[in-house]
Amino acid sequence: MNNMFRGFTNVFGFNFRNHTQSPKYRVVTVLFALFLMLGFGIMMMVLGSPEDEVEETGKEITKVYVCNENDLNIPAYAEFAEMAGDNETAAIEFEKMEGTVSECMDTLSKESDYILAVQTKNEDGYLIQLILGPLANYDDESLNSLGMSMANYYKGYLYQMTGLKEETLLQVILPVVSTVTEFTEEEDEGREIFRIISAFAIVMVVYFIVMIYGMQICSDVSLEKTSKLTEQLLIYVTPYALVSGKIMAVIASSMIQFVIWVCAIIVGLFGGDRLAISLYDLDGSVLTLGWGLLKKWFEGSDFGIPAIVLGVISCLIGIALFLILSGVGGSCVGKPEEAANMQGVYMIPMMICYFIVIFGLVEHEGYMPLPYYLIPFTGAFLTPGALISGGISIAMGILSIVISIVCCIILMVIAAKIYKGMMFFNNTKAKPKDILQFIFSK
Numbered sequence: 001m002n003n004m005f006r007g008f009t010n011v012f013g014f015n016f017r018n019h020t021q022s023p024k025y026r027v028v029t030v031l032f033a034l035f036l037m038l039g040f041g042i043m044m045m046v047l048g049s050p051e052d053e054v055e056e057t058g059k060e061i062t063k064v065y066v067c068n069e070n071d072l073n074i075p076a077y078a079e080f081a082e083m084a085g086d087n088e089t090a091a092i093e094f095e096k097m098e099g100t101v102s103e104c105m106d107t108l109s110k111e112s113d114y115i116l117a118v119q120t121k122n123e124d125g126y127l128i129q130l131i132l133g134p135l136a137n138y139d140d141e142s143l144n145s146l147g148m149s150m151a152n153y154y155k156g157y158l159y160q161m162t163g164l165k166e167e168t169l170l171q172v173i174l175p176v177v178s179t180v181t182e183f184t185e186e187e188d189e190g191r192e193i194f195r196i197i198s199a200f201a202i203v204m205v206v207y208f209i210v211m212i213y214g215m216q217i218c219s220d221v222s223l224e225k226t227s228k229l230t231e232q233l234l235i236y237v238t239p240y241a242l243v244s245g246k247i248m249a250v251i252a253s254s255m256i257q258f259v260i261w262v263c264a265i266i267v268g269l270f271g272g273d274r275l276a277i278s279l280y281d282l283d284g285s286v287l288t289l290g291w292g293l294l295k296k297w298f299e300g301s302d303f304g305i306p307a308i309v310l311g312v313i314s315c316l317i318g319i320a321l322f323l324i325l326s327g328v329g330g331s332c333v334g335k336p337e338e339a340a341n342m343q344g345v346y347m348i349p350m351m352i353c354y355f356i357v358i359f360g361l362v363e364h365e366g367y368m369p370l371p372y373y374l375i376p377f378t379g380a381f382l383t384p385g386a387l388i389s390g391g392i393s394i395a396m397g398i399l400s401i402v403i404s405i406v407c408c409i410i411l412m413v414i415a416a417k418i419y420k421g422m423m424f425f426n427n428t429k430a431k432p433k434d435i436l437q438f439i440f441s442k
Contacts, residue, residue: 003238006237006238006241011246015245015250019249020253028257037271041267047276059138061143064146074119077092080153089153112134116131117131128147128154130147203382203385206322213251215326217251217327218327221247222331243331243415244415251323254319258319302394307390310387310397313401314400314404318404319380320408321380322346324408325346325350357381370392421435421441
């Protein structure tokens with residue numbers, strides 16, 4: 001057991017140097033990194049460019065819809081305002097609505113510029129909450145004045161009720177407060193758009209990296225199968241070390257390439273942000289504003305730096321999972337020329353999972369049922385984007401990563417066992433029962 005991976009470091013080092021020192025690898029890595037850095041830098045400068053500001057004044061409040069969610073009735077706000085000499089509030093039409101808050105908002109969805117006053121009660125007292133429609137354009141002063149007026153008139157309504165029942169005397173001393181909540185569809189849509197874009201971006205990154213490097217691993221693993229030096233090579237290197245060293249070398253080189261590209265994106269974002277601040281004399285950072293907006297969108301979830309870092313790690317492990325699977329395909333090959341015929345070993349599962357994830361994301365609007373995050377082959381596509389966008393908790397992400405790592409180890413052992421057994425099938429094809437025998441052999 002101790003000698004199972006004898007010579008692994010030599011095989012890994014030799015293949016890793018061959019990949020990373022090749023001109024093609026370096027040119028592609030550098031050029032694409034520059035493209036990403038410039039692209040994201042220009043994007044930040046465009047986002048930071050000043051726009052012509054149009055001063056907008058809030059329109060007059062003429063109508064307020066009232067939704068009641070407590071055990072009392074809706075006061076006659078206009079009558080109370082008239083008694084108090086508050087002509088501004090008295091001129092407002094207060095319309096009672098039936099149903100829950102959600103039902104009322106659904107009913108008002110066609111108007112877009114509504115004000116919905118919700119009367120509720122909690123352990124601290126009574127609450128009047130003003131909910132604004134997506135296109136509501138009212139100035140803060142008018143809204144605050146409306147909220148204070150309604151709270152005062154609701155207090156008067158409670159005083160008016162004190163003669164009805166003894167227990168209502170307690171309601172008089174309860175505080176009445178008002179809040180204003182801007183309920184905008186734009187925030188909700190922005191959150192969903194970010195979640196869907198991040199999910200699809202990760203899916204495409206994993207798919208194309210596996211497409212590029214999968215065939216390379218498949219052919220590299222089968223390279224020595226027909227060589228006359230194979231028997232001499234196995235004196236110094238075990239089959240386990242030979243196949244695992246080759247697979248891990250390609251995985252490591254692809255990981256380095258991926259990390260370089262991620263760093264290029266980060267440099268482009270921060271560089272473009274700094275240039276936008278200096279060129280346009282901005283008071284604040286576009287990145288800071290964007291980060292604050294994302295944190296507001298995903299408030300209550302695990303969205304943050306730890307989740308993003310974990311998402312990148314999950315993406316790397318997902319890529320490794322499919323690349324190791326391509327190594328299993330290469331181990332089944334009798335000679336290098338047949339490597340292309342074995343692409344189905346890793347391509348078919350990847351394509352099935354790819355379409356399940358793509359159609360699932362479209363159908364569920366960026367969300368997928370939790371079991372899909374725990375299945376390694378679908379989790380490789382889903383978990384990174386879900387972590388980055390706050391779609392799943394950090395605990396669920398860690399569990400998905402652990403399952404994927406275990407699956408990677410199992411696939412690596414399977415590839416090594418098949419490779420060892422195939423050493424006796426030079427230039428010939430092994431039958432499926434032979435491959436199964438290799439896998440379950442001790």
